[in-house]
Amino acid sequence: MRLAVIGAGAVGRSVVELAGEYGHEVVAVADSSSATVADGTDGRAGGIGVDPDAVVARKAERGIVGDADPDDALAADYDVLVEATPTTLGDAEPGFSHVTAALERDRHAVLANKGPVAERFGDLRAAVDDSDGEIRFEATVGGAIPAVSTVEDIEPGHVTAVRGVLNGTANFILTRMAAEGLDYDHVLAEAQDLGVAEADPSFDVDGTDAALKCVILANVLSFGAVDDPDAAREFTLADADVSGIRDVPGSALRLAAEDGRTVRLIGEATGETVRVAPRLVPENGTLAVSGTQNIVQIETTHAGRLNxxxxxxxxxxxxSAVLGDVGRLE
Amino acid sequence: MRLAVIGAGAVGRSVVELAGEYGHEVVAVADSSSATVADGTDGRAGGIGVDPDAVVARKAERGIVGDADPDDALAADYDVLVEATPTTLGDAEPGFSHVTAALERDRHAVLANKGPVAERFGDLRAAVDDSDGEIRFEATVGGAIPAVSTVEDIEPGHVTAVRGVLNGTANFILTRMAAEGLDYDHVLAEAQDLGVAEADPSFDVDGTDAALKCVILANVLSFGAVDDPDAAREFTLADADVSGIRDVPGSALRLAAEDGRTVRLIGEATGETVRVAPRLVPENGTLAVSGTQNIVQIETTHAGRLNxxxxxxxxxxxxSAVLGDVGRLE
Structure with a gap:
């Protein structure tokens, strides 16, 4: 497949670097201010796609991916648009428009950007209905974990709930607090030093990121369980009941440990509710993954619980999740 | 899709009972001596498929699924043949012939029977190459666990190894031995009373069942990593290095426990080797699933380890795995 990769952060760059290994060709790459579009002359004899190494080097050295305009990448002759720009809330722009532009041209779109699928799922479904293209968004939930496609294979009508640990930063902090008996502020500073937490960690520690993932799962469950999309309930972040981990005291983790338990930031989605909150879980139980690991539990009607x-x-x-989605579109 | 279900054991009967919920129609069912083929008159007004309840009731009450001949079910007008007869080794008959008969008619086949995919994978691939039909076999490895499809989505060329606990009976016995400090013979008798172990438990406790699953995974890795099937190495049970759990003494589990470890029957497949043996694993670690649970660990080149x-x-x-496969064929 010919890919246009929009967004040149860690995910977009990795897609550019790995696409060839999965048998795909990157024909265009854009970041917010620049682009490169393959013309067969991008440093490679006989190459059709862009040269991945050249794109990554330009981004690292000059802060741009090429000398073209971002709009040129959007207009390129691709089969699949990969939307890997940063997640934005509300109107989910510019990601939403990138995806719908692809659908209007009857091309596919694969999203790593949570915004459009969390905040405007109904609008996206409507755009898909008017298109010969499809959308996929495995990468928006749980990184390498195939949460969305597993729910799709089981079929949403046979899944009663999906829950799990869906934010590595919050989980790293809770794991370290429990293991070292340290307070939140101390461990957060350590996580920031290690690059596990951002300078402004609110998106992760307040539960927003986990909530967006659960909203996406709730939309998959809700829309997937009905034949008529108009009958499905659409979820956005505003529908989620969210508490973060800032107020979890070290003493709570010590108390939990005395009882063989620990605290994890657990998100849960059904076709009717979305909730994210710190919860007690068994210390050696399945949900108590360590550090930046994530886990998804899928409750099914006929096959028990899958972890x-x-x-x-x-x-x-x-x-790798993005390229798995591309493979499913072939 | 119109399904012909061959085999009326626990799996075949469940496929018959659940197919309607997944939007499919069972048009024929056979066991080893009888069959029923839908003619629109099987007890249901206007029904096209067979009546699931009537099939299950006849099997329970009279030991047959209907008054037709098994060959009639094989000749029925189905889209997908579901091969759910008992696993046989060597020539993997009659399952192998059921599947190739479907492929010769350009129909799909979904296997719950491990024999053909473990013992004659090369022959099956050749039959698929000559057919417009496809085969799928998620149900042959790990029950409800989507092992095969996850490896396929990641792509076999990006998976270096698959390992795990793939036999619930052996795992139940090891779990009970460790928890209660009991010896193998005692726990085996208990497992037989509970129906967790068969009267002749050798298939499970000698590692054969786990080995067949690993052989299937090795075939997926080997054939999936090359473009030319002739270049792939084919695995059969004879290629597997297998030790079972009969000789694991209770004392070994007690020694392991003193070191925070326990014993699990671990199977591992790469594109080059298949091995099944009791191995020490951390007591609270990911591989130490309890009771009849199974776990699969997938080692990937770009996405770390998936459990x-x-x-x-x-x-x-x-x-549910069979019907997930049917869904993937649509």
Whole structure:
């Protein structure tokens, strides 16, 4: 497949670097201010796609991916648009428009950007209905963990709930607090030093990121369980009941440990509710994954509970989910 | 899709019972001596498929699924043949012939029977190459756990190894031995009383069942990593290095426990080797699933390690994997 990769952060760059290994060709790459579009002359004899190494080097050295305009990448002759720009809330722009532009041209779109699928799922479904293209968004939930496609394979009508640990930063902090008996502020500073937490950690520690993932799962469950999309309930972040981990005291973790338990930030989605909150879980139980690991538990009507754990973030991990989606579109 | 279900054990019966919920129609069912083929008059006004309740009731009450001949079911007008007869080794008959008969008619086949995919994978691939039909076999490995499809989505060329606990009976016995400090013979008798172990438990406790699953995974890895099937190495049970759990003494589990470890029957497949043996694993670690749970660990080149655990056996659980495969064929 010919890919246009929009967004040149860790995920977008990894998609550019790994696409060839999965048998795909990157024909265009854009960041917010620049682009490169393959013309067969991008440093490679006989190459059709862009040269991945050249794109990554330009981004690192000059802060741009090429000398073209971002609109040129959007207009390129691709089969699949990969939307890997940063997640935005509300109107979910510019990601939403990138995806719908692809659908209007009857091309597919694969999203790593949570915004459009969390905040405007109904609008996206309507755009898909008017298109020969499809959308996929495995990378928006749990990095390398195949949460969305597993729910799709089981079929949403046979899944009663999906829950899990869906934010590695919050989980790293809770794991370290419990293991070292340290307070939140101390461990947060350590996580920031290690690059596990951002300078402004609110998106992760307040539960917003986990909530967006649960909203996406709730939309998959809700829309997937009905034949008529108009009958489905659409979820956005505003429908989620969210508490973060800022107010979890070290003493709560010590008390929990005395009882063989620990605290995890658990998100849960059904076709009717979305909730994210710190919850007590058994210390050696399935949900108590360590550090930046993520886990998803899928409750099914006929096959019991399925647990999937793995790396919930990271450039190559998330790119691997994107390229898995591309493979499913072939 | 119109399904012909061949085999009326726990899995076949569950497929018959659940197919309607997944939007499919069962047009024929056979066991080894009888069959029923839908003619629109099977007890239901206007029904096209067979009446699931009537089939299950006849099997329970009279030991037959209907008054037709098994060959009539094989000749029925189905889209997908579901091969759910008991696993046989060597020539993998009659399952192998059922599947190739479907492929010769350009129909799909979904297998719950491990024999053909473990013992004659090369022959099956050749039959698929000559057909417009495809085969799928998620149900042959780990019951409700989506091991095969997850490896396929990641792509076999990006998976270096798959390992895990793939036999619930052996795992139940090891779990009970460790928890209660009992010896193998005692726990085996208990497992037989509970129906967790068969009267002749050798298939499970000698590692054969786990080995067949690993052989299937090795074939998926080997054939999936090359473009030319002739270049792939084919695995059969004879290629597997297998030790079972009969000789694990209770004392070994007690020694392991003193070191925070326990014993699990671990199977591992790469594109080059298949091995099944009792191995020490951390007591609270990911591989130490309890009771009849199964777990699969997938080692990837770009996305780290993925763990999937769930129910590794059971009629509805395995039928749910079969029906997931049917969904993927649509």
């Amino acid at each position: 999937i754990s793995g790396r919930g973030a990271g450039g190559p991990e998330t790119a | 999937i655990s769930g129910r590794g056996a059971g009629g509805p659980e395995t039928a």
